[in-house]
Amino acid sequence: MPNSLPGGLGHVPVAVYSCAATAALVREAERRTRQYADARHWHVAGAWFDTDPTVPLDTRPGWAAMTGALSSGLIRGIVVVGASHVVLDAAQFAALGVLIRDRGGFLAEATPGPPRRAPGQQVRRRALLEGAAGWFPYGHLAPEASW
Structure with a gap:
């Protein structure tokens, strides 16, 4: 099955990854990464996680399985909830x-x-909502209803 349709439209298979010490944090990270992927119309092909953030990235079993899926072409991208789930700083994340x-x-x-x-967006939104509700700040200028 092709990863994209002619014209550049279609789904992009991605994996979501998190590494946190508790199951609750892992679930929250997966939820947020799935929402991020869904907002971009990316297909989440799998979710991998590890539970020990102190272990180096290249020795984590979840990360190794996910990079294997990347190498085999099953996924085209990796989405993490935050750089801290995979590296220590921004320079390492870029690398x-x-x-x-x-x-x-x-x-x-x-x-x-x-x-x-x-x-001024807040003021404009308020004026639009008030106008839609039938309230006009300049009531003397509004046309009289004749029903």
Whole structure:
């Protein structure tokens, strides 16, 4: 089955990965990474995790299984909830991204983007809602209802 349809539309198979000490943190990380992938219309082909963050990345069994899926072509990308699940700092995360890109994949961090608010957006939204509700701040200018 092809990974993408002609014209560049289609699903991108990705894996979600987390490494946390407790099962609750692993579940929360998986939930957030799945939401991130779903928002981008990526198909989550699998979820891998490890439970000991102190173990080096290259010796973690979950990470090894996932990179095997990447090498075999089952997945095209890896989504982590935060860089801290795989490395210690931003420079290491960038280097890991380059390594994965050299293997034909990509690495994504499931962080929310900045809030999309323009100056005055709150005031405009309020005016629109009030207008839709039939309340006009300039009541004397509103046409009279004749029903």
